[in-house]
Amino acid sequence: MQVLEIVRPSSPTEDFRGQYGELNCYSSIRGAIEAEASNDSVHLFFPDVLQDKAAEFLTGFRGRSMYAVKANPHAEVLKTLYTAGVRDFDVASIREVELVAGLLPGAKLYFMHPIKSRQAIQRAYMMGVRAFAFDHMDELNKILEETGYAEDLELFLRLGVSAKGAAYELSGKFGAPLDMAPMLLSRARQVAMKLGVSFHVGSQCMRPGAFSEAILQAAAVVGHAGIKLDVIDVGGGFPVAYPGMEPPALDSYFQTIHSALDMHGFADAETLCEPGRALVAESGAVAARVELRKGTDLYLNDGTYGALFDAGVPEWPFPLSLITADGRATLDETSFYRCFGPTCDSCDKMEGPFPLPVDVAEGDWVIFEHLGAYGHTMQARFNGFYSETMVAISRETDTPNTISVPTLVAAPTLIA
Template sequence: MNPTHLPQGPAVRYEGDVLFVEDVRVADLAREHGTPLFVYSRAAMLAALSAYQRGFAGRKARVFYALKANSSLAILQLFARAGCGFDIVSGGELERVLAAGAQPADIIFSGVGKTRHEMRRALELGIHCFNVESEPELEVLNAVATGLGVRAPVSLRVNPDVNPLTHPYISTGLKGSKFGIAHKDALRAYRQAAALPGLRVVGIDCHIGSQITNVTPYLDAMDRMLDLVTAIEAAGIPIAHIDFGGGLGIVYNDEQPPAADALWQRLLAKLDARGFGDRQLLVEPGRSLVGNAGICVTEVLYLKPGEQKNFCIIDAAMNDLPRPAMYEAFHQIVPVQRRAGAAMVCDVVGPVCESGDWIGRDRALSAQAGDLLAVLSAGAYCMSMASNYNSRGRAAEVLVDGSQVHVIRERESIEDQLRNETLLP
């Protein structure tokens, strides 16, 4: 893709040859805050959210942000202030959303491996509901709830066996997936849940995968879900809400995902046609709200020509941007200041001592040591998956709001990393 046409919308753009996030020069941010540096656009996040809100206008529907995509406190605070609930998958995420100002009633707890301690804490707080992912989990949650003298609100996550046509690692709705209760077992599991004294059935849930760019898997999953709702309610178990999960993809390179409002026009039309248009709807988007709101700014350290490959070595690495190493994922990489001159085809790699530490392969770049590059579409599954591999400190993060810049995470120091470790006596 021509770097003049960036995938991130007007919030991240070139003015002449200079890259901006909203009204701020990216080079100025790097100069002040160092690199690697994650930069997010407030306007881009709220614009992505507004597409869902437009799609749901006039409906009983609510967005629960899936914070595994990016769990930085200020971003959670932004979505809480915009009226979102939150989809969590751990006790740590529970405490994060509370610290960001969310109310317990705004929280859905998903995940295949909830512990008794996590269940107890969530029940004591009074969260909105649990998305239960197995029949044994129903029994454990019932035991914890009865021990507290409460009834746990539950929605069962059903695995509809629908291919989301995405990467195998982020396909979650197929028969071989660890997630959810098999479609063929769902009615039995609902009867089990309804019979347990510590549980209160409130809904049904599915989530078929992530980075989905085709409408068809959503339509197929909806049909299978609505068939189940009909069967479950025929068995005398009312379903108050239907949760269709998240997974809508973004543009990294040349993908063409539907806009959120266009997707939901199609899905709501099917709901109406099947007589479920008045139901309470929940969705759990993550990547589609934050992915194209963020970039990672990095400095070129060395250019290293080779016999078979040329390398552009940068100061960001797989610990900062894990997606390429994990999924062979593609991120556009563009100059912060475009320069004239011949481009060199090279692999863009980090300093970590792993052959898998690459950010982009076979990229044509006109760059020199000391230049700044921007790794695009870095708002999702980058900082939230970052690590301290090679004892590298995690990057700083800033949020841009027009011409204002807010530091939302300080750069991690070696003192921060060593603080909780002790030497032997």
């Protein structure tokens, strides 16, 4: 994890509110950008938004909500979630184990990556991790061997379910085939203190029904295995509202899941979910400065090798706003732009099209909103371009100088 560089304003401004943990805290995005005077993009964190979203999961989902750390492992994000009541964390690597265990000693960690190195399994167990996922007999044997055939293991069989309606389909890499799953469950039942199944319907799932279909498939596997299941993990995939992508309300997902669990024999089983994007996306944004304009091509100080990978590679349609360099009002007319990142690689581009005012100019800051997930964490250091500047923005954010951009883009094609 990158070390955060703390840059305090040389002279206090009316927007500066002090510290939020290790972050400088401001009352406005413009005030933050001007005070930080960063040559790099600026990561914006809205802790109040994150607290509200955590409360929505903790009160709406009837089981335990464990945060998928991969979405955003920043220390202040993790601490904010813990303060809000999140106590369970889905970790995928030994570095994530060490990060969360060192920062939040009271958290419970679930090593839910289905394939782990022997060293990672052994180290995690020594650090107190007892919950491990697997999707193959060889992986189960690795867990048993590297934990010394421990009798206090919580084992989760990751199922390769089939569900439609996700923007990112995740069944191609992980998940036990359903015809093999009963045998794997039976073997795990012999050695597990607590036995569970897990699945993932895909990221940004737009259909609540995908969860009920997956639960039905899990019930069939458990029935064929003829064993008692202690816990079911319904995974992540809860969606966020992006331009052109208006999902049902989060509560409808919870109701669908709860009904399916009761209908298919899991009413008494412990229940988990793994929100990542849905928890943190709306609590973050990235401000990228326009370094040069060539017609409808904008050259930014961030790109696909940085926080804007999702804007370029899968061409994710983030909400946009604009902060002008000089505080000027922009023209009402909107144009469509293509954006380029700062590296020398010609692949560092974002086709968009991105709707912005026709008079956007060098020095203006484009705000990519809802980028609290997979923004800060996706940064590389290629060509020396990256940003360690993150600031907190208080709930009392004043945005009269932030120009909202109308939604004029369509959603990406969903994978069936």
